Amino acid sequence: MSDEIDFDEILGKYHSDPYExxxxxxxxxxxxxxxxxEGSTVEAVSGEWxxxxxxxxxEITRERNPKQITSPTNGVIASVNSNLEGSFxxxxxxxxTIRHPLKKKEIIECILKEVLYVFPAPERAKYFFSLxxxxxxxxxxxxxxxxxxxxxxxxxxxxxxxxxxxxxxEAGVIHSVYFKPGVSVQQGxxxxxxxxxxxxxxxxxVITRVKADWDKNEVSTV
Amino acid sequence: MxxxxxxxxxxxxxxxxxxxxxxxxxxRETAAAQDILRYGAGVGSVxxxxxxxxxxxxxxxxxxxxxxxxGTSVADGTVILATSLNASKGRFDRVWxxxxxxxxxxxxxxxxxxxxxxxxxSFIPGIACCEALIQEGAVSAExxxxxxxLAAGKKQAGFLxxxxxxxxxGEDYHLLGFGINVNNNSFPAELQESxxxxxxxLGRSVNLHTFALSFLAKLxxxxxxxxxxxxxxxxxxxxxxxxxxxPLLRRWKELADTLGKDVVFGYDVLSSPQYQARAVExxxxxxxxxxxxxxxxxxxxxxxxxxxxxxxxx
Numbered sequence: 001m002s003d004e005i006d007f008d009e010i011l012g013k014y015h016s017d018p019y020e021x022x023x024x025x026x027x028x029x030x031x032x033x034x035x036x037x038e039g040s041t042v043e044a045v046s047g048e049w050x051x052x053x054x055x056x057x058x059e060i061t062r063e064r065n066p067k068q069i070t071s072p073t074n075g076v077i078a079s080v081n082s083n084l085e086g087s088f089x090x091x092x093x094x095x096x097t098i099r100h101p102l103k104k105k106e107i108i109e110c111i112l113k114e115v116l117y118v119f120p121a122p123e124r125a126k127y128f129f130s131l132x133x134x135x136x137x138x139x140x141x142x143x144x145x146x147x148x149x150x151x152x153x154x155x156x157x158x159x160x161x162x163x164x165x166x167x168x169x170e171a172g173v174i175h176s177v178y179f180k181p182g183v184s185v186q187q188g189x190x191x192x193x194x195x196x197x198x199x200x201x202x203x204x205x206v207i208t209r210v211k212a213d214w215d216k217n218e219v220s221t222v
Numbered sequence: 223m224x225x226x227x228x229x230x231x232x233x234x235x236x237x238x239x240x241x242x243x244x245x246x247x248x249x250r251e252t253a254a255a256q257d258i259l260r261y262g263a264g265v266g267s268v269x270x271x272x273x274x275x276x277x278x279x280x281x282x283x284x285x286x287x288x289x290x291x292x293g294t295s296v297a298d299g300t301v302i303l304a305t306s307l308n309a310s311k312g313r314f315d316r317v318w319x320x321x322x323x324x325x326x327x328x329x330x331x332x333x334x335x336x337x338x339x340x341x342x343x344s345f346i347p348g349i350a351c352c353e354a355l356i357q358e359g360a361v362s363a364e365x366x367x368x369x370x371x372l373a374a375g376k377k378q379a380g381f382l383x384x385x386x387x388x389x390x391x392g393e394d395y396h397l398l399g400f401g402i403n404v405n406n407n408s409f410p411a412e413l414q415e416s417x418x419x420x421x422x423x424l425g426r427s428v429n430l431h432t433f434a435l436s437f438l439a440k441l442x443x444x445x446x447x448x449x450x451x452x453x454x455x456x457x458x459x460x461x462x463x464x465x466x467x468x469p470l471l472r473r474w475k476e477l478a479d480t481l482g483k484d485v486v487f488g489y490d491v492l493s494s495p496q497y498q499a500r501a502v503e504x505x506x507x508x509x510x511x512x513x514x515x516x517x518x519x520x521x522x523x524x525x526x527x528x529x530x531x532x533x534x535x536x
Contacts, residue, residue, distance in 0.1 A: 048497070049496060049520055051519065053518070157524045184522075
């Protein structure tokens with residue numbers, strides 16, 4: 001992570017294109033049938049328990065077992081790899097892209113994810129902090145709790161099997177927590193963002209600058 | 223010998239029981255029974271019996287750590303048993319009462335399972351325990367997702383599965399803690415409504431030694447089945463994900479009374495119940511599919527349920 005950030009460049013990028021482009025890949029091999037088209041508006045999963053699925057995007061069929069893939073986020077379909085319609089695809093093949101409009105908070109998170117060490121979920125499961133880390137968070141705040149490689153910081157809970165997850169990133173303080181206890185996290189989704197202690201002032205500067213700049217911009221456009 | 227005496231519970235006794243009692247039954251189910259039992263033979267190949275421990279899980283951690291320190295290896299399938307536990311607890315630090323008369327212990331399994339198959343570990347203790355209870359005569363024993371074992375609505379057994387990484391060599395283990403109420407028939411006030419025992423269910427005491435052999439032999443069988451099915455799946459070509467119906471899940475469905483029931487779900491359902499829904503399906507990875515009143519579904523991979531009486535979920 002660089003000590004110097006070109007705020008004008010980063011903010012300019014988000015001002016000119018305040019979107020996140022979410023690529024949808026084939027989860028497994030199978031024959032693809034698209035259920036939406038370029039320019040369509042899609043909705044994210046919703047409901048109090050995240051039980052109302054997002055807009056159906058496509059269906060992928062393997063061994064006569066069709067699986068519907070729904071939108072993980074809201075936005076507009078920016079592109080569809082429509083030449084794959086009806087074709088057999090390999091796992092990991094990019095099928096479409098959703099353009100998701102970013103809110104100020106999301107823009108801050110996007111910028112932070114570029115400068116923090118983001119520790120991902122090893123499996124689709126529910127996660128919670130280990131007892132030691134949780135008690136330290138309760139006493140202070142996550143931003144004052146430091147972690148180092150080898151620490152068992154998080155417990156992964158899957159089918160009533162609790163497995164410690166060992167941190168393997170750079171040492172630092174827990175700046176961002178991306179999971180909620182008891183809520184499922186997809187494999188590879190970020191769990192925490194860690195910042196080396198000496199870089200904390202830089203992170204604060206990022207947040208202050210983005211907030212001020214965005215607020216100013218919103219006011220000026222009213 | 224007292225009915226609660228476990229001192230003659232040795233690996234040899236377990237091997238003899240497996241050959242003479244478990245294997246003939248399993249041979250009637252499948253021609254691969256001997257293969258499966260060979261894969262599971264590590265379970266109970268070392269048995270450590272203590273008169274009293276604080277927690278069997280903690281003893282397992284100490285055993286792994288001290289074995290490393292002494293330059294010895296831990297036998298995969300080591301079973302640690304205690305006549306009673308002083309500081310036993312369930313998930314979320316819930317009270318678990320473990321006086322003499324119950325079967326209290328921990329099975330140590332090295333983490334040699336394929337990622338797609340680890341999910342199924344959680345089903346093993348519930349199935350093995352439920353079968354052992356039924357074999358002893360508790361015909362009303364049933365499983366509640368994932369692995370709670372109930373008889374006449376009362377919880378007979380509880381299981382904890384925790385991961386542990388050895389401190390020196392970084393070997394990963396699964397510690398499968400088990401607590402089964404066998405002859406212990408009195409419970410603290412806070413558990414009297416919800417807990418029951420095999421003796422209470424049958425109206426008589428049972429031979430704990432024989433029950434332990436039965437339970438451990440079934441653990442042998444199901445751990446063996448897990449490894450055997452990994453081999454079969456790889457022989458069929460493996461793939462990106464295991465999407466067949468695992469034999470463990472087939473057996474679970476035969477023993478469980480969860481599907482079709484209205485339930486309240488929560489990650490910690492006693493202190494933080496989240497929602498009510500109907501349990502409608504077991505996904506191929508063991509997740510529970512719950513249908514809400516509005517017809518939408520949630521697929522839960524972790525958490526717990528309690529049955530709801532007189533519910534009106536459509």
